[in-house]
Amino acid sequence: MNIYDVRYLAEADEKTIERQEITSTDLMERAATEAFKEIISRLEPGPVPIKVFAGIGNNGGDGLVIARLLLGEGYNVEVFIVDYSRNRSKDFLINYNKLKELGRPWPVSIKSEDEIPEIAETDIVIDAIFGIGLNRPAEGWVASLISKINLSSALVIAIDMPSGLFADKMPKTGHDIIKAHLTLTFQSPKLVFYLPQTGSYAGEVEVLDIGLDQDFLSSLPVRAKLIDHIQILDMYRPRDKFSHKGTYGHSLIIGGSYGKIGSISLTARAALRSGAGMVSIYAPSCGYEILQTVLPEAMVIMDEGDKEIMNIKYDLKPEVVCFGMGAGTSGTTTGAFRNLLEGIKFPMVIDADGLNMLSKNKEFLKLLPPQSVLTPHPRELQRLIGDWEDDLDKLDKAMEFLNKYSLVMVLKDAHTIILSGNEMYINDTGNPGMATAGAGDVLAGVITAFISQGYSPLEAAIIGTWLHGRAGDLAANELSYEGMIAGDITNYIGKAILELFKNDEDSS
Ligand SMILES: NC(=O)C1=CN([C@@H]2O[C@H](COP(=O)(O)OP(=O)(O)OC[C@H]3O[C@@H](n4cnc5c(N)ncnc54)[C@H](O)[C@@H]3O)[C@@H](O)[C@H]2O)[C@@H](O)CC1
Ligand SMILES: Nc1ncnc2c1ncn2[C@@H]1O[C@H](COP(=O)(O)OP(=O)(O)O)[C@@H](O)[C@H]1O
Numbered sequence: 124m125n126i127y128d129v130r131y132l133a134e135a136d137e138k139t140i141e142r143q144e145i146t147s148t149d150l151m152e153r154a155a156t157e158a159f160k161e162i163i164s165r166l167e168p169g170p171v172p173i174k175v176f177a178g179i180g181n182n183g184g185d186g187l188v189i190a191r192l193l194l195g196e197g198y199n200v201e202v203f204i205v206d207y208s209r210n211r212s213k214d215f216l217i218n219y220n221k222l223k224e225l226g227r228p229w230p231v232s233i234k235s236e237d238e239i240p241e242i243a244e245t246d247i248v249i250d251a252i253f254g255i256g257l258n259r260p261a262e263g264w265v266a267s268l269i270s271k272i273n274l275s276s277a278l279v280i281a282i283d284m285p286s287g288l289f290a291d292k293m294p295k296t297g298h299d300i301i302k303a304h305l306t307l308t309f310q311s312p313k314l315v316f317y318l319p320q321t322g323s324y325a326g327e328v329e330v331l332d333i334g335l336d337q338d339f340l341s342s343l344p345v346r347a348k349l350i351d352h353i354q355i356l357d358m359y360r361p362r363d364k365f366s367h368k369g370t371y372g373h374s375l376i377i378g379g380s381y382g383k384i385g386s387i388s389l390t391a392r393a394a395l396r397s398g399a400g401m402v403s404i405y406a407p408s409c410g411y412e413i414l415q416t417v418l419p420e421a422m423v424i425m426d427e428g429d430k431e432i433m434n435i436k437y438d439l440k441p442e443v444v445c446f447g448m449g450a451g452t453s454g455t456t457t458g459a460f461r462n463l464l465e466g467i468k469f470p471m472v473i474d475a476d477g478l479n480m481l482s483k484n485k486e487f488l489k490l491l492p493p494q495s496v497l498t499p500h501p502r503e504l505q506r507l508i509g510d511w512e513d514d515l516d517k518l519d520k521a522m523e524f525l526n527k528y529s530l531v532m533v534l535k536d537a538h539t540i541i542l543s544g545n546e547m548y549i550n551d552t553g554n555p556g557m558a559t560a561g562a563g564d565v566l567a568g569v570i571t572a573f574i575s576q577g578y579s580p581l582e583a584a585i586i587g588t589w590l591h592g593r594a595g596d597l598a599a600n601e602l603s604y605e606g607m608i609a610g611d612i613t614n615y616i617g618k619a620i621l622e623l624f625k626n627d628e629d630s631s
């Protein structure tokens with residue numbers, strides 16, 4: 124699903140109005156009706172008290188339409204106009220009059236702190252104060268209202284955007300922003316919903332198709348893509364009946380040190396479970412028996428070092444090499460990594476201590492084979508690219524870095540972001556149960572396996588990240604967030620792949 128810059132969404136509204144020969148009021152009615160349908164599909168029957176807070180712009184107009192439609196269905200609705208300016212939008216006014224024509228209940232205007240109503244725990248709050256038009260932080264009593272809504276235990280549904288959140292820039296600390304449980308957003312998800320700094324304001328995100336002109340939308344530059352199962356299915360290549368293990372490539376996983384042999388076994392096992400034809404593990408010799416015992420499907424090659432890698436030598440021809448998990452960053456292992464980099468001409472996957480060695484030895488970066496995949500978590504990223512001001516600045520800096528060295532970057536987080544060239548892909552699978560040691564080692568193995576099967580590094584990063592998260596979700600469903608461990612993610616990769624081919628919506 125495409126994510127667009129919001130300034131283009133406003134243009135798409137205008138183009139739609141022109142091409143579909145409708146008015147902006149019709150479009151507002153259409154958008155708000157979609158939101159209304161979604162809201163009632165989630166409401167328990169009964170006289171739930173609903174408080175709609177409507178601003179005086181078009182987001183407020185949406186709120187008024189939703190209120191009118193809910194009243195029409197007999198819901199118990201109170202409407203509060205957040206009357207911060209006389210500058211009311213045309214469609215707000217049209218819908219304000221339509222609401223008043225219903226006669227009951229009269230919308231209550233809030234113009235000061237004293238007029239902010241009590242909000243009960245049992246209320247449902249519909250936040251239609253500000254949408255994508257917000258261009259400065261909420262202030263004064265409007266900020267107090269937002270804070271009061273947040274302090275109540277009411278269920279909060281934000282329309283288009285949680286009010287107070289900017290669509291295209293990061294808030295500073297101290298800004299009051301609605302913390303929604305659910306955000307019903309129009310046509311395109313907004314990038315800020317997926318960034319660690321701002322994502323928690325949106326809660327669950329539901330994207331509502333409001334029928335904006337598809338031809339115009341497809342002519343727009345795409346800011347990012349939210350990966351969905353359709354995209355994964357499109358990339359997936361079925362296996363040929365007459366294929367053999369050679370068809371799916373040989374993955375070489377290099378890493379481990381005394382006390383950290385488990386990490387490479389996690390990576391190698393995940394690679395085998397993700398379709399690699401053959402997997403060899405290269406490790407210090409203290410790992411030999413452990414690896415042969417825990418993973419009989421993998422071949423094991425020993426380094427001359429007992430407790431750490433000293434000098435990487437092998438005489439096989441892998442399709443892909445994955446380096447770094449549990450390797451440590453000693454001077455000897457760093458020297459061995461440098462020699463490895465000098466000898467490899469095809470894209471690698473680099474994780475964990477491989478990334479730390481790159482950070483400590485920036486001159487290694489130009490030795491990286493083009494299109495290599497780097498999989499940093501936020502700390503590893505910070506060591507690689509330095510500090511950033513905020514999440515948007517982080518993305519800009521990471522882009523600059525990867526383009527300098529022609530890399531693919533997998534920025535691991537709650538919503539992992541994959542960057543390549545000017546493209547950005549956002550992952551929407553995964554859960555907090557995956558915040559467990561070794562989950563990243565598993566991801567490195569999954570991505571490696573897809574490269575070994577002939578997928579491009581970017582495709583492998585996208586498919587691998589999505590499947591890893593989906594497998595984590597399936598594991599959590601059975602085991603709980605607390606009960607799952609990294610190896611469980613690997614155990615569910617097969618089910619995550621099978622699920623891709625199920626036709627029901629639940630697999631998305
Ligand atoms: N344009 C259209 O045809 C459609 C618009 N829709 C809705 O329209 C929204 C955008 O509407 P608007 O552009 O009217 O903007 P908003 O309703 O988001 O904001 C209202 C106005 O408040 C002003 N403002 C910004 N920051 C402020 C602050 N801190 N304190 C006080 N005032 C501030 C802005 O100048 C803006 O005009 C979308 O988010 C969506 O909900 C939908 O109805 C779909 C169709
Ligand atoms: N809250 C979360 N929601 C979704 N995914 C998560 C969450 N926390 C961690 N993950 C995923 O788990 C993995 C953790 O990787 P990493 O931090 O490298 O762990 P380790 O170094 O222990 O292997 C990443 O793929 C990350 O995206």
Ligand SMILES: [K+]
Nearest residue numbers: 250253282284
């Ligand atoms: K809103």
